[in-house]
Amino acid sequence: MMDAVEDHDYESLGANSSMLANAIAGALAGIAEHSIMYPVDSIKTRMQVLSPTRQAMYTGIGNAFSRITTTEGARTLWRGINSVVIGAGPAHALYFATYEQCKEAFGGNVATEGHHLLATGAAGACATIAADALMNPFDVIKQRMQIHGSVYRNVFECARRVYAAEGLIAFYISYPTTLTMTIPFQSIQFASYEYFRKVLNPRGDYDPKTHVLAGGAAGAIAAAATTPLDVIKTLLQTRGVSLDARxxxxxxxxxxxxxxxxRHGAAGMFRGLRPRVLSNMPATAISWSVYEYFKSFMNSREESKVEMLQH
Incomplete structure (x- = not known):
């Protein structure tokens, strides 16, 4: 029985697994991804915000980490993480479930030679449109709590005060920009991941090392390519607390x-590039590894149940 479970073609898991299994695996992957790399994401946000005060300006990752931890305490790097945990679970559940369904519909699971880059890229775009609609308000709250001098005590107070002062639009003013960034980001990430996964593991067997390496490479490439749009998104999501009228x-x-x-020239469009790459590379590796593990685990259990019923 175990041989039958271990020898199945891992590439076909998305087609065979249920939407519920994909959603659960995606939710766990999303929470793990965002939680573990959250402090680096906080540093990235600080470096991207256009601040008129020298106190909130940082010259690099090490400088930002040192100044934040010594002047505000290490816990500051975790401010707003509850927003990510609350939002990442359902958003990533929707994200991966949509991806697997669209990948199957677009022919990305067809067992033929080649890499199906167009199918997987299109599936990634569809997935991010759905997930970002759910995640965008949580991301706004997260960044409002990450910035220097944030006055919000918790995510619920932040949500209430932002809504009272700026209305519902504050949670979605960055959504078009978010999609402009995340559609190419996810398309590049998914296509790169599938490409590297097939190159590193042509047989398609479950292999944790492959998922880590392919995920890390895909995350780094996608993050670097879309950094300018991430800088723009940060400005829009934190505009309500800026001291600058414009x-x-x-x-x-x-x-x-x-x-x-x-204000900063072309270089300004790449503010926070290093922490963005450094956070996305391991985060994407973690996300894919957790996702593939739980997807494999749940599919193995489903196959075991089927075989028990047949015997």
């Missing part, structure tokens, strides 16, 4: 990009 009134992607370019 930033507070910024209404969208193009205006935000002009502000950043006028």
């Amino acid at each position: 930033i507070r009134q910024c209404s969208g992607l193009w205006e935000a990009s002009k502000i950043i370019y006028e």
Whole structure:
């Protein structure tokens, strides 16, 4: 019985597994991914925010880490993590379930030679449209709590005060920019992951090392390519607490990009590049590893039940 479970083609798991199994595996992967790398994400946010005060300016990852921990305490790096934990579970459940269903519909699971880059990239785009609609408000709350001088005591107070002061639009002002960033990010990530996974593991067997390496490489490539859009997203999501009147009134992607370019030039579009890559590379490796493990585990249990019923 165990041979039958271990020898199945791992590439076909998405097609054979239930949507519930994909959703549960995705939820666990999302929580693990965001929680473990949260402090690095906090540093990235601090480095991207356009601040008029020198106190909140950082020259690098080490400088940011040292200043935050010595002046505000190490716990500051974890401010807002509850928002990510609350939102990441359901958002990633929807994300991976949508991805597997779309990948199957687009022919990404067809057992033929080649890498199906278009099918997996399109499935990743569909997945992120659905998941970001759910996750965007939680991301806004997270970044409001991460910035220097944040006055919110917890995520619920932050959500209430942001809504009272700025309305529902505050939670979705960055959604078009988020999609502009995450659609290419996820398309690049999913296509790269599937490519590296097949190169490193042509047989398609379950192999944790493959998922770590392929996930890490995919995350680094996607993060580096979409950093300018992430900088714009951060400006839009934190505009309500800015002391700069022009930033507070910024209404969208193009205006935000002009502000950043006028003040910091082309280099300004890559603020936070290193912490973004450093957080996404292990985070994506963790996400794919956790996801593939639980997907394999649940599929193995389902197959075992079927074989027991047959005998």
